Amino acid sequence: MSDAGHTPAKRHMPDGFSDRLRERFGDQFESGDAVLEQHGSSESHYQNMLPDAVIYAERTEDVITLVNMCSDANVPIIPFGAGTSIEGNAAAVSGGISLNMTRMDAIVAVNAEDFDCVVQPGVRREELNQHLRDSGLFFPIDPGANATIGGMASTRASGTNAVRYGTMRDAVLSLRIVTPEGKVIRTARRARKSAAGYDLTRLYVGSEGTLGIIVEITLRLHPIPEAISSAVCSFKSLDGAVDTVVQAIQSGVPLARVEILDALQMRAVNRWSKLDYPEAPTLFFEFHGSEGSVAEQVEIVRMVAEGNGGGEFAWSNLPEERSKLWRARHDAYYAAVNLREGAIGWATDVCVPISRLAECIAETHEDLEASTIPATILGHVGDGNFHVVFSIDPAIPDELEEVARINERLIARALAMDGTCTGEHGIGLGKQGSLVAELGEAVEQMRMIKRAFDPRNILNPGKIFAL
Numbered sequence: 001m002s003d004a005g006h007t008p009a010k011r012h013m014p015d016g017f018s019d020r021l022r023e024r025f026g027d028q029f030e031s032g033d034a035v036l037e038q039h040g041s042s043e044s045h046y047q048n049m050l051p052d053a054v055i056y057a058e059r060t061e062d063v064i065t066l067v068n069m070c071s072d073a074n075v076p077i078i079p080f081g082a083g084t085s086i087e088g089n090a091a092a093v094s095g096g097i098s099l100n101m102t103r104m105d106a107i108v109a110v111n112a113e114d115f116d117c118v119v120q121p122g123v124r125r126e127e128l129n130q131h132l133r134d135s136g137l138f139f140p141i142d143p144g145a146n147a148t149i150g151g152m153a154s155t156r157a158s159g160t161n162a163v164r165y166g167t168m169r170d171a172v173l174s175l176r177i178v179t180p181e182g183k184v185i186r187t188a189r190r191a192r193k194s195a196a197g198y199d200l201t202r203l204y205v206g207s208e209g210t211l212g213i214i215v216e217i218t219l220r221l222h223p224i225p226e227a228i229s230s231a232v233c234s235f236k237s238l239d240g241a242v243d244t245v246v247q248a249i250q251s252g253v254p255l256a257r258v259e260i261l262d263a264l265q266m267r268a269v270n271r272w273s274k275l276d277y278p279e280a281p282t283l284f285f286e287f288h289g290s291e292g293s294v295a296e297q298v299e300i301v302r303m304v305a306e307g308n309g310g311g312e313f314a315w316s317n318l319p320e321e322r323s324k325l326w327r328a329r330h331d332a333y334y335a336a337v338n339l340r341e342g343a344i345g346w347a348t349d350v351c352v353p354i355s356r357l358a359e360c361i362a363e364t365h366e367d368l369e370a371s372t373i374p375a376t377i378l379g380h381v382g383d384g385n386f387h388v389v390f391s392i393d394p395a396i397p398d399e400l401e402e403v404a405r406i407n408e409r410l411i412a413r414a415l416a417m418d419g420t421c422t423g424e425h426g427i428g429l430g431k432q433g434s435l436v437a438e439l440g441e442a443v444e445q446m447r448m449i450k451r452a453f454d455p456r457n458i459l460n461p462g463k464i465f466a467l
Contacts, residue, residue, distance in 0.1 A: 012095055013052050017073050021053060021097070024065060030054040039098035042085030043333070045346040045392065045400070046429060051078060051092035056100045060176075060184065060215045063099070067213065068182040070097060070458055078460050079209035081121065081151030086347050087428030089155060089208050093462040099213065101150050107131050108216065115221045116173055116190060121150020121214045137221040140165035143424065144330040150214045155426040156206030160329065163249075163382025164256040164288065165222060167424070172205050176216035180454040190218055203449070208426055209460040211453045225256075225288035229298065230316040230325050233285065234278040236309035238262055238365055238377075241281045242358040244308045245381045248301050249354060255297070257286035258382040259329055262365065265336060265376035265389075272335030273328040278311070283381075284329055285313075286322070329378075336376040336389035343391040346400075348407050348430075350414035351385040351423030360417055361386060367406050373399050375406075385423035411437075427464045435465060 022029045030036075031053045040050030052075075057063050070077050076096030083090060092098060105122035112135045119128060126146045128139050143152060143159035151157075153175070158167035165171075174188040187200040204212055235241040238260075245258050260283055261269065267279045285301065287294045302313060316325045328335075337345035352360045361377060368375045368388070379386030388410065392399045411421045411434045421427075421434035436443050443465055450457075450467065457467060 013075050014073050017069075017075060018053055020069065021055065021066075024069070025055055025062070028056045028058060028062065030056070036098075039080055039083070039090075039100065040092055042083055042088060042090060043345065043347075044086050044088055044430075045344055046088040046091060049088075049091040049093050050095075051098035052095045054080075054098045054100055056103050058103045060104075060178065063178045063213055063215055064182050064184065066097065066099060067178055067180065067458075071180060071182065071456060074456060074458065076458050076461050077213070079150070079154065079213050081148035081154075082124075082145060084145050084147065084151070085428070086425040087422070087430040089426050089428035089463060090460075091429060093429070096458075101214075102148060104150075104215065110135055110137075111190070112137060112221075114190065115223075116218055117221055118216060118218050119149050120216060121148060121153070123149045125149065125152070132221065133224075136224055138224050139171070139219060140222055141168055141171050144333070149217050149219070153205050153214055153217055154207065154209050156424070158380065158383070158385070158424045160257045160259055160286075160326070160380060162380055162385070163258060164254060169202060169205055171220050172201055172217060173220055174218040175201055175204050175214055177204055177212035178215055179212050180456065180459055184215070185212075188218075206426070208428065208463050210450060210463055211459065213459070227291045227294045228256075228286065228288055228322065229294050230257075230284070230286045230322045231298070231313040232277060232282060232316070232325065233305050233310045233313050234266075234280040234282045235305070235311070236280070238281040239358055239362060240308035240310065241283050242361055242381060244283065244301070244305045244310060246354050246357060247304045247308070249382060251300060251304065253297050253300050254289070255285065255301075255382050256288040257284065257326075258380075259284040260361075260377070260379055260381045260386065261329070261332065262377040264339070264374065265332060265378045268335035268339050268376060269328050269332055272331055272338060273324075275328055277314070283310075284325065286326075332376075332378050333389055336374075336378075337391050339374045339376075339391045340393060342394070344394050346390040346392055346403050346407075347387055347425070348390075348410065349379065349385060349387040349423050349425050350410055350419055350421060351383065352414050352417045352419030354381075354384045356417040356419070357381060357384050357386075360413055360419070363413055364388065364410055367409060371402060371406060373402060375403075380423070383423075384419070429463065432465050 104120040
């Protein structure tokens with residue numbers, strides 16, 4: 001499936017270029033149909049857009065060599081991590097080389113006394129936390145999927161812990177980048193703050209591989225809390241659940257995680273993860289801190305929830321219980337899509353100021369109730385971010401058009417509330433028009449930066465905006 005109005009334009013490699021790549025990279029070069037299909041598809045509704053070849057980078061020198069070769073031949077490069085690509089972020093819209101970074105997976109250094117670490121882009125989030133366990137530290141950014149750190153940086157990922165620990169914008173201290181000219185630059189040192197020149201780190205974080213290729217990331221770490229407690233609470237209404245979150249935050253409760261799932265999403269989660277929670281609007285909570293502070297947080301939130309129609313708290317205090325709970329939340333996308341056999345998913349997200357969150361979710365829920373297409377609401381309501389997941393029958397083309405209309409209304413609603421068209425999925429292919437609606441002339445400034453950094457337009461062309 002392709003997004004309305006988007007027609008991919010193939011830009012084939014010049015004659016003999018594939019042979020030169022094979023000669024230089026050996027078994028790091030792949031062009032088989034299965035590999036190309038893997039790198040040209042994603043967990044989204046967009047049609048597959050295949051690269052001409054795949055290179056598996058194993059060291060920074062591989063990236064430099066490939067960039068120099070592709071720059072000379074005017075061949076696009078699309079950095080590739082785990083490949084989730086909700087908005088078609090890694091699609092090869094102009095052909096070229098998909099640069100798979102997953103073999104660059106070394107944890108270079110852990111500086112426990114400074115609460116930071118240095119990793120290569122192919123390191124997976126779960127592997128990093130497993131490695132950090134004995135240090136008493138953890139990396140808190142949790143987008144759900146076991147994503148690569150490089151992919152998380154390039155899309156400015158966040159997730160379930162964002163309300164307490166922030167997003168990748170806050171977690172990344174420094175980057176090493178291979179530029180479109182084949183140079184290696186470092187955007188910052190390891191100091192916790194700096195007033196030295198432009199903030200290049202923040203510029204590259206969220207740039208979706210359009211400005212440079214990330215080859216090393218320095219990350220901020222946090223102490224593992226003394227006490228961690230998770231809970232599930234169902235509500236009589238969606239409004240009551242949202243109001244509980246807003247009031248708890250306004251009361252100063254430092255929630256570590258708080259996720260909302262509407263009634264249909266809870267039905268899907270129960271079916272997919274073999275659980276038996278009430279099929280009602282539900283909040284998943286997690287509290288971090290000392291034993292005393294966690295107990296205090298819990299009591300405040302319990303009282304707020306009770307006043308908003310919340311039921312009993314179902315606790316998950318043992319590590320394996322908490323893991324099962326949050327695994328169910330992380331699998332919510334697959335649960336929602338599989339409400340219909342053979343369906344495909346269309347996931348979208350917006351983020352609004354929390355004072356407008358209840359209103360935005362309520363109006364969105366009305367749209368979904370009026371639609372014939374199954375769709376769920378879930379998200380990281382602690383920071384005003386929520387998702388809608390549609391379960392689409394690929395045999396009914398009209399459903400894509402209907403979802404597109406609902407999505408447009410959702411984005412317009414969020415922008416009218418001074419929110420954003422995407423809290424964490426990025427722009428990719430799908431929200432380029434929404435970006436212009438959100439930021440107006442500022443998008444032209446972004447185009448100027450792209451032209452200055454990548455004048456040949458070889459890095460992930462066609463993403464974020466058209467040049």
